[in-house]
């Protein structure tokens with residue numbers, strides 16, 4: 001059994017819907033070989049990352065940057081996992097009111113330092129809320145979990 005860790009900041013009803021949809025997709029009943037853990041960045045720590053086989057990060061864009069919650073997570077786990085988790089598959093989603101590029105750039109810089117391995121480009125849901133974001137989020141979770149189960153990553 002492999003473990004997919006989802007670390008998501010979800011401070012609003014829309015972002016909670018995205019987080020739940022990602023988790024629902026990752027937990028699809030056909031994907032039996034993957035255990036999914038969903039934590040807020042404030043709950044997640046180095047032990048959770050060390051125990052994971054892949055990580056899916058989710059954040060809002062606030063003031064042109066990732067949420068303070070996700071940055072706090074990185075600040076706490078960076079050195080404790082640096083040596084052991086190089087190459088870990090990772091992906092990112094961002095919910096942004098109108099942009100998202102600053103957040104993607106910032107997370108990419110940190111992930112480069114950690115030497116995690118991107119499995120796909122960041123997904124940015126920007127602009128006015130659309131219900132279709134939820135289906136996209138479910139697909140994102142399913143794609144990650146299915147790839148992890150099949151050993152593609």
Ligand SMILES: Cc1cc2nc3c(=O)[nH]c(=O)nc-3n(C[C@H](O)[C@H](O)[C@H](O)COP(=O)(O)O)c2cc1C
Pocket residue numbers: 012013014015059060061062063064065095096097098099100129
């Ligand atoms: C203090 C604050 C700063 C924000 N800064 C940005 C920003 O720099 N770029 C952006 O695209 N959206 C920004 N937003 C919008 C949020 O990303 C967006 O409201 C959040 O992802 C929640 O999405 P929702 O409104 O659909 O629930 C900001 C929101 C707040 C409250």
